[in-house]
Amino acid sequence: MANAMLKVRDLSMRFGGLLAVNGVALDVNEREIISVIGPNGAGKTTVFNCISGFYTPTGGNINYKGQEIHTLADYKISRLGMVRTFQHVRLFSQMTVIENLLVAQHRHVNTNLFSGLFKTPSYRKKEQESIDRAVYWLKKVNLLEFANREAGNLAYGQQRRLEIARCMVTEPGLLMLDEPAAGLNPKETKELDELIVSLKEDYNVSILLIEHDMNLVMGISDRIYVINQGQPLASGTPDQIKANPDVIKAYLGEV
Numbered sequence: 001m002a003n004a005m006l007k008v009r010d011l012s013m014r015f016g017g018l019l020a021v022n023g024v025a026l027d028v029n030e031r032e033i034i035s036v037i038g039p040n041g042a043g044k045t046t047v048f049n050c051i052s053g054f055y056t057p058t059g060g061n062i063n064y065k066g067q068e069i070h071t072l073a074d075y076k077i078s079r080l081g082m083v084r085t086f087q088h089v090r091l092f093s094q095m096t097v098i099e100n101l102l103v104a105q106h107r108h109v110n111t112n113l114f115s116g117l118f119k120t121p122s123y124r125k126k127e128q129e130s131i132d133r134a135v136y137w138l139k140k141v142n143l144l145e146f147a148n149r150e151a152g153n154l155a156y157g158q159q160r161r162l163e164i165a166r167c168m169v170t171e172p173g174l175l176m177l178d179e180p181a182a183g184l185n186p187k188e189t190k191e192l193d194e195l196i197v198s199l200k201e202d203y204n205v206s207i208l209l210i211e212h213d214m215n216l217v218m219g220i221s222d223r224i225y226v227i228n229q230g231q232p233l234a235s236g237t238p239d240q241i242k243a244n245p246d247v248i249k250a251y252l253g254e255v
């Protein structure tokens with residue numbers, strides 16, 4: 001699609017002799033939930049790492065909102081409005097829940113040393129806005145009552161929700177979630193499902209998702225890309241993917 005928000009073309013990533021990603025292409029449009037699925041070791045996380053600037057791809061092209069980003073560092077990409085979570089929770093576990101959300105906004109809130117030292121009115125206003133945003137998102141992910149608890153002491157499912165809140169306080173355009181349902185119980189997975197759909201519908205965020213929970217993927221995705229052994233295997237709506245013989249074969253080969 002010509003005006004896609006994120007356009008990935010002919011992406012490849014080589015680790016020494018291993019071509020982990022080979023010729024992957026994908027588009028994410030405004031307000032879309034896109035999933036990347038594939039058997040274990042297919043290259044999904046590597047694709048994520050390339051898109052989010054964690055790795056510099058060895059080939060191909062990544063364009064976000066009209067800007068080439070495949071050579072940019074991860075922090076520059078997140079400033080453009082593309083933020084991610086990781087397969088394993090990466091919070092500041094010694095900080096409180098709300099501190100995690102305030103720190104996340106720091107690099108996005110435009111203040112300088114002078115205004116910080118002298119706590120100018122504009123600095124105070126921005127600080128207050130950061131707190132308001134943090135409280136808003138804590139409410140939204142049902143963690144307000146834990147605001148002053150150390151993040152590392154939260155239950156696992158709560159930590160995963162805090163990670164999403166930490167992304168959302170930066171007001172992203174595209175949120176990338178790497179296996180957000182891993183380790184969640186069915187109730188937490190359902191809450192996650194509703195949260196992700198709400199992020200799209202109520203906050204106009206596009207979501208790029210890697211997930212093994214097929215119920216979740218099939219239930220919330222607008223479109224799905226399937227990768228197998230680093231290469232694109234299929235793409236389409238959930239119904240098209242469910243009925244695709246190549247996809248069924250790739251998954252059957254896994255079990």
Ligand SMILES: Nc1ncnc2c1ncn2[C@@H]1O[C@H](COP(=O)(O)OP(=O)(O)OP(=O)(O)O)[C@@H](O)[C@H]1O
Binds near residue numbers: 015038041043
């Ligand atoms: N930093 C790295 N150095 C060398 N090889 C790597 C590196 N990262 C990933 N790989 C290899 O690339 C291949 C793809 O791995 P990747 O983690 O992207 O797959 P995945 O689809 O995300 O798997 P899973 O579903 O199990 O998380 C694997 O063979 C993996 O061992």
